[in-house]
Amino acid sequence: GAGVSQSPSNKVTEKGKDVELRCDPISGHTALYWYRQSLGQGLEFLIYFQGNSAPDKSGLPSDRFSAERTGGSVSTLTIQRTQQEDSAVYLCASRVGGSAETQYFGPGTRLLVL
Amino acid sequence: QKEVEQDPGPLSVPEGAIVSLNCTYSNSAFQYFMWYRQYSRKGPELLMYTYSSGNKEDGRFTAQVDKSSKYISLFIRDSQPSDSATYLCAMSAQTGANNLFFGTGTRLTVIP
Numbered sequence: 237g238a239g240v241s242q243s244p245s246n247k248v249t250e251k252g253k254d255v256e257l258r259c260d261p262i263s264g265h266t267a268l269y270w271y272r273q274s275l276g277q278g279l280e281f282l283i284y285f286q287g288n289s290a291p292d293k294s295g296l297p298s299d300r301f302s303a304e305r306t307g308g309s310v311s312t313l314t315i316q317r318t319q320q321e322d323s324a325v326y327l328c329a330s331r332v333g334g335s336a337e338t339q340y341f342g343p344g345t346r347l348l349v350l
Numbered sequence: 351q352k353e354v355e356q357d358p359g360p361l362s363v364p365e366g367a368i369v370s371l372n373c374t375y376s377n378s379a380f381q382y383f384m385w386y387r388q389y390s391r392k393g394p395e396l397l398m399y400t401y402s403s404g405n406k407e408d409g410r411f412t413a414q415v416d417k418s419s420k421y422i423s424l425f426i427r428d429s430q431p432s433d434s435a436t437y438l439c440a441m442s443a444q445t446g447a448n449n450l451f452f453g454t455g456t457r458l459t460v461i462p
Contacts, residue, residue, distance in 0.1 A: 278354075278452045278453055279440075327394075341394050343393050344392075344393055
């Protein structure tokens with residue numbers, strides 16, 4: 237498809253386990269974002285990749301969270317030693333460049349930590 | 351205080367009603383304002399974008415920005431059941447900003 241895809245769509249894990257969430261951005265989009273969406277909290281910025289520049293990690297809530305973007309395309313968000321408060325929808329967005337508002341979002345990964 | 355405040359609702363209206371959705375913000379540097387629509391179990395999609403103060407109309411949707419009051423609105427005329435979704439406001443201080451500040455979203459249901 238032409239849109240942003242994310243996998244898995246749902247993930248249930250046990251507290252303390254590591255999880256990896258994947259994002260396939262729209263082909264040719266140079267910018268990629270990860271957000272977290274919790275009930276009543278809105279979208280929380282996590283990390284931003286732009287081309288070959290160093291990522292902006294200022295939104296990552298703790299050092300248990302990390303993300304990579306390989307070859308300027310696919311990105312993986314890793315959460316180590318998951319906690320129950322990590323339960324949320326993790327959204328990925330990409331944009332071709334230029335203004336930040338033209339972000340295209342994926343459907344999200346729903347993470348539940350038991 | 352959050353950067354962006356938005357009433358989470360839920361808001362239920364009959365089909366055909368005019369809907370008013372609002373956000374307030376605290377950062378006077380914001381000048382790019384957006385409304386996203388998010389259907390259940392989907393990612394947000396950009397609905398409206400405005401720069402600085404003023405109105406913008408697109409079909410049944412009108413976005414208003416009042417920078418002096420730090421207040422933005424989205425109006426939906428002749429609301430349809432297909433408009434049932436969560437509406438999120440978002441804003442940034444400059445174009446090309448590496449992230450947007452989002453409201454919590456207002457959940458709207460349009461009853462047939």
